Structures are given as C-alpha cells and as structure tokens.
Amino acid sequence: MVIKGKVWKFGNDISTDHIAPGRYFHLRSNLPELAKHVLEDADPEFASKVNEGDIIVAGRNFGLGSSREHAPRIIKIAGVSCIIANSFARIFYRNSFNIGLPLLTTDTDKIEEGDELEIDLERGEIRDITKGFTLNSLPIPPFMMRLIQDGGIEEHVKKYGDFKVD
C-alpha cells in the first residue's frame, strides 16, 4: 500500500482535546460537522487548509488523553491519509487502526511542513521527495496491518465473524 501526500507538521503532546475539543461535544453525533473543527486547538486554520491525501507529521505522544474515537475519525474525514509521529498514545493508536487510519512511528525531526512524502506501508519506508531522504518506521504489528488491509475492525469482524489475531 503506497500513500503520497503533503505534510502538516505538529509538535509534541497533541491531545484528543486539541483534535476534538470538548466545547464541540454536541457535534459528536455529526462527524462531518465536527471535522470542520479538527485540530482546532493546535492550529485553528488546519481544517480549512488540509486537502485529501495529506499527511500529519508530529512529535511525541500524539493523541494522548481522552478515548474519544471521534478524534481519529474526524482526522480521516478531513482527508488525512496517514499520521507519522515519534510516538503515539495507546488508545489513539488502537482507535486509528480500528477505523482504518494507518499510523507510522519514526523520528520525525527532519520532516518539515509542506514536504511531499511517499510512504510504503508494508515496508515501513517513508521517502521525503522534497528533501530527498528516506526514513524507516518501526514495523506495523501484523495484526494492525491486517486491520488496515481489511479496512478497519468492523470489516475485519464482518469478514471473520470474530477477531482473528493469529
């Protein structure tokens, strides 16, 4: 699976409160509307700037805090194809793969906003076309890769009638 897109860069400790603020709690049953506020408390302009296929690149502990699955869902609805970060918070990590949004873990320091990336998910290879370097991500665990290939946990359960972890 190859993903190509332009980078939006964020720092460390971007919480699910930054991604889906509590003051929009009432929009949680209307995800396309909530997605108009995605990442608003980290970058108020992000929702209006992001394009289909773009890639979020961040520092440490992306997605910490609340378990709200709305956070990765509205990132996906906004068109983001993949998130790369130095590390991810656990619940966000799990939620993202469950909904079919791939995450890659690597040292992101050299990647800058606006760079064009080409990502080979299976090989965990991230090519920065703008700068001309290649990074290797930590391998995606086989079960998580299966979730992405199946199109998320719901499609996975429909396909196998259960969770197929081995």
Place this chain on the structure above:
Amino acid sequence: MLNILPWMNGSRMNKTISEKIIGEHVGREVEAGEIVVADVDVAMVQDGTGPLSIQRLQKLNMERVFDPENTILFLDHAAPSPRKELSNSHKMLREFSKKTGAYLSEVGEGVCHQRLVEDWANPGYLMVGADSHTCTSGALGAFATGMGSTDVALAFALGKVWLKVPETFKFILKGELPEGVYSKDLILHIIQKIGADGATYKAMEFEGETIENLSMDSRFTITNMAIEAGAKTGIIPTDKDTKKYLEMRGRGERYREIKADSDADYERVFEIDVSELEPVISFPHTVDNVKKISEVDSIPLDQVYIGTCTNGRLEDLKVAAAILEGRRSNPETRLIVIPASMDVYKKALKEGLIEIFIEAGAAIQSPGCGPCVGVHMGVLGDGERVLSTQNRNFRGRMGNPEGFIYLGSPAMAAASAIEGKITDPRKYL
C-alpha cells in the same frame, strides 16, 4: 463466572497481575507482548462516546449486548443536558437500553468510574470502557482499560475484545505520606517522574506499605490517573481494605486475592519513598508539568473546582470541608463542588459537608463530570485560571483554549479557594 485454572495460583509461575487476569479471560497462560482475544466481564460507554458505539452497532446490524447487567450506559458528561443535540444523544442511549436491556445510569447518578467501583467492579474482572479513565477500577484488583467507541461496541455485542497483553511497571511505595500530602500529590509526583508518556502501553502495578495504608478512596485517585502517564491500566493488589470496601458495597462475596507472583517479570521497578513529598500542582497545559508548592509564587485563581472521578469521593469532600468549615471562599474566586455520585452526595449531606460548602459560598451541582470536560457548567473565560481536583489540564479541556488549568488535591483546592490564589493546604491543617 470463570473457573480458576490450576496454573493460576501456582507458586512456580512468574506472572504479573495483568498476565494473570488476562490469562483467566483467554483460558490459557498468556505473556506480555502477545495479542489475544479475551472475554469481558463489564463493558461501558458514556454519553460522549456511547452514541458512536450505538451508531456502529446499528450499521453492523449487531444491536445486542452480551450481558445486560454488566453492559452499562452512563449519562454523566453532559448531564443534565445543556442543549438539544446532547438531549438527543441521551435519548439514543435510553432507547438502546430499552431495546437491549443494557443498564442505564441516569442523569444525576454520577460519574461512570465512581459508579463502576461502587456497583460493578470486582477483583479479577476484565473491564473495558469507552472512557480513558476506566483504569480507576484497577484499585479493586480488576484489569480495567479505556478504549474507543467501536472497540466497546464490539465488546457489547460479542462479550470480548482483542488486547495486547501489556508489560508491567511496578511501583513500590514506601513510607508514610506527610500531613497535607495526599494520594493526588503522590500520583502527580509519579507522573512528573516518568512523564506523560512514561508508561505508554504498560500496566502500572502499585504496591508497598504506603498503598496498604491508603483508604480505597485514595487508591482510586491513583489508578484513575494511570492513563495520564500513558498506561493501559493501573492496578493495586487486593487486601483487607478491598474486602471491607466490597462488604460495605454489599458484595463481600466477590472478594478474591489478586496479587502478582513473587518472581513476576517486570519491565521496570520503581521504588519511591513518599515520606519526603510535599503538596504539588500540575501547571498548564500538560499533566506532567508538576511543581512543588514551595516553588510556586502567588498565582491568583478565578475558579476552584472540587469533584470528578479523580477526587469527588466522600473522603475528598471531608478533607475539603474540614478546611472550609467556618470560612468563606475568596470573593474573587468562584467555588464549585460536585460529588462524584449520588451515594457520595447523600453521605456528604448526612455528614453536614454540603452545608459547610454552602456556607463557604460554593455552588453545589448534581453528580456528574461537571466542568472537567468543557461541555457545560463552569467554562472558563478568556485568560481565567482554575485550580481543579480533576485529572487533566490540556489546553481547551474546560471549554476555552484561552483558559489555564492547574491540578491539585482537594485540600489544596479548599485552601486556595479561601485565599483566592494557589495555597499550601498545610497552612490550614
């Protein structure tokens, strides 16, 4: 419920508490790092995460629950509802409850995590909740962890989840907490020490004489905040106080000894002497941004909030009331007090605590999450500062990204309300 398999109590095993509990729910021995499918004892959603769970189940044509008594829908984050969209979410949860028999915890009954320890959590249970602070129940010797709406929706329907068995960090806590220093200060100290991502994916086991001497209310504060270090869960071995608590809640027969094997494999072991700790405050905008009270200059406060799943229990209200008795909150500082559950509220009324808060000028609200989540009640104005007993201080958390959230113990909150600025509670003890 589950049969005890021969290896579970075997002295030659080397299992952590998480490995033992998950193993019982998989039906075989498991090891940290494995991905497994485990049976679930309790699954819950709240009004912020539940509507999405139900939408997913409807889409999958799987609107059913594995065990109605142990499938719970809590109306607590936006309760009573402040607007029609949220009223419709509540309506959706009530209709799902009628259709499937899932238990509905109504508006005013209290915060999900407090209600879970009061009436559902048991030693050895595997619990999942669509709320990150589900780890609170770990103080009763359960493996309890937060997940997303879809994970918990599938747990509702199938009665199981997929899990990675976590590695464990053990925290051995020694010494007695000094006067004016509480379990809130202790867990903030630990989070500062290891960082907001210091225990990501790990289970945190807390043990030692300090923990053994803490009340159950104080223990819940510690496991509640395990997620603030990134952990999958926080767990405390069971003991006589766990048993007494379960007896007090009318289910003493559910007591079981839960502890790790003496030669369990831990990824890291921390030994902390708590006898030298002092009251601490977490500064905006990350929980691990912790400072000692002695290092803090005068910081004026517009609001103080005592409540939440972290520190809205009876013991917390008692500590705060002892400081506020016969005093008033500063005219420049609003004081909000919310008992974590209706049971806590009733006991606080009986003990005269609510009257003390009212005389101190507090606004008392009905049990629920209150201002912690930024949905309604006590939303900060631009540039305003709050000291709250809650667990999170991310930017925008309390409804306004231009607000500043400081976290501390109920004693510090009470002392700070009186002075209108962040104040060392030891002054009032």
